[in-house]
Amino acid sequence: MRFLGIYFTGTGNSKRVMDVINHNLISLQHTLDTVDVIKDEIKDINEYDGLIITYPIYGFNAPKPIISYVKKMVKANENKPCLIMKQSGEHLFWNNASSLYLTSLLKKRNITVTNEYHYLMPYSFIFRHSDFMAYRMNNVMEGLIPLDLNDFFSHKDSHMKRFFLDRFFAWVLRIQWWGGRFNGRFYKVEKNKCVKCMKCVKECPACNIEFKDGKFKFKGQCLMCQRCIMYCPRHAIKVGMFNSWRVDEPYTFKEVPYQKERHPNYCKKNYQKYFKVSEERIEKSKAA
Ligand SMILES: Cc1cc2nc3c(=O)[nH]c(=O)nc-3n(C[C@H](O)[C@H](O)[C@H](O)COP(=O)(O)O)c2cc1C
Ligand code: SF4
Ligand code: SF4
Incomplete structure (x- = not known):
């Protein structure tokens, strides 16, 4: 199958996610044409079997350049599936709202989001995670993507949970x-x-x-x-x-000995849960 993969990245994390998707699709004998929504031109979705979107969540929303790009896309002649693989610094449920407007724009273009996933990646804003944490987050993302792609190709739909006033919440907080x-x-x-x-x-x-x-x-x-x-x-x-x-030092994404977080209690429970569930899922798939 041939996919169109569109992404926006500020500091590089979304590009990393898109590269991992690409790597996995190649090994599954699929093709991905990747588009940086800032630099590249608008592609016709009718030339593809589906769409994959990657972006960093900004203030519980998808970034403006992703929205602008999708607004310029032509309507598909027949319904196309879409996979959203977004990433951000917190795995909190209110980030689910970030794709609602995007999903409705896609629907108008005859593109249906069938699967949506959210990966934890290091902050580019608020504070700098340690390189130890960045490496762990990146490793988990790399472990989850093949499993999520497998679900997508097995037609196991996956949608984010909605919550009360989610659209309003996202609109107010569009930083x-x-x-x-x-x-x-x-x-x-x-x-x-x-x-x-x-x-x-x-x-x-x-x-x-x-x-x-x-x-x-x-x-x-x-x-x-x-x-x-x-x-x-x-x-x-x-x-x-x-x-x-400000986060004014890029992450190395290299394996380093344990480093203490600058804010060890920030989102602590949320991170622990994300790592536990994800790492167990990855281990289980390796054992199977
Ligand atoms: C302006 C701004 C707003 C952000 N808002 C959120 C947010 O609402 N929720 C969240 O989990 N992370 C948020 N983040 C963190 C980014 O989503 C995260 O660091 C991401 O990995 C950056 O990806 P990039 O390297 O592709 O730009 C925000 C970052 C920026 C710069
Ligand atoms: S933060 Fe603003 S000024 Fe700096 S690179 Fe991004 S868009 Fe440009
Ligand atoms: S050193 Fe000066 S010119 Fe270079 S990136 Fe920094 S602010 Fe820009």
Whole structure:
């Protein structure tokens, strides 16, 4: 089968997920055409047997570029299945709301979400997980994806649970909509730290950073993706009222000895449950 795989990534985690999906589909003799919704053009879904979507959850919503891309997609001539494999820093049920609007947009294009999964990946915002935790999260994601793809190909549908006022909740908390436009104007480059490598200017997915006459200007189109902050080699970008939530060091995703978390009690029970259920499922599948 031939699939269209669309993704948005701020700091690289969703790209990792899409790469793992691709790797698994190749070994199952399927084809995946991957599309970075920022860089690549709109593809016609009619040329594919199905759609796979990967994104980071931002304030209990799908990121704006994913929504914009789907809005531009043509309607499928016949119904196509869709698999959503999203990821985020918490495995909490209210993140389920992130795909509701997206699902309704897809439905209008004759694309039906049959399976939806949510993986835990390290934070790009609020605080930095340890590299030990990032490695564990990534490992679990890599272990779950083949099992979830197997369910998809066996027609075992999987849907996220809904909750009371979920759509309203997601609408109110869509941080990217107001945070980028408002807080984005308060971003600043610290001159004494900056080495003018222009990495931030080149890699901003919204072309929001301009360097003119020796000065950096942040325009009003910030997506809050955190890429400029995480990958600035000098940690030189200050981000307004969210400055204390910066994650300014990329994750290595390498196996390292145990490291204590900066906030060991944050989402502790939720993480423990996610790891227990997921690692047991992975072990069981290996034993079968
Ligand atoms: C602006 C913003 C809002 C976020 N909101 C949420 C959220 O509501 N729930 C959550 O679990 N994680 C949230 N996160 C964490 C990201 O979903 C997570 O770090 C993800 O792995 C980043 O993926 P990326 O590397 O593909 O950008 C948020 C991150 C950012 C930057
Ligand atoms: S990435 Fe950092 S060091 Fe490089 S130009 Fe931007 S602010 Fe300066
Ligand atoms: S300014 Fe930084 S956080 Fe905003 S969209 Fe560009 S890279 Fe992302």
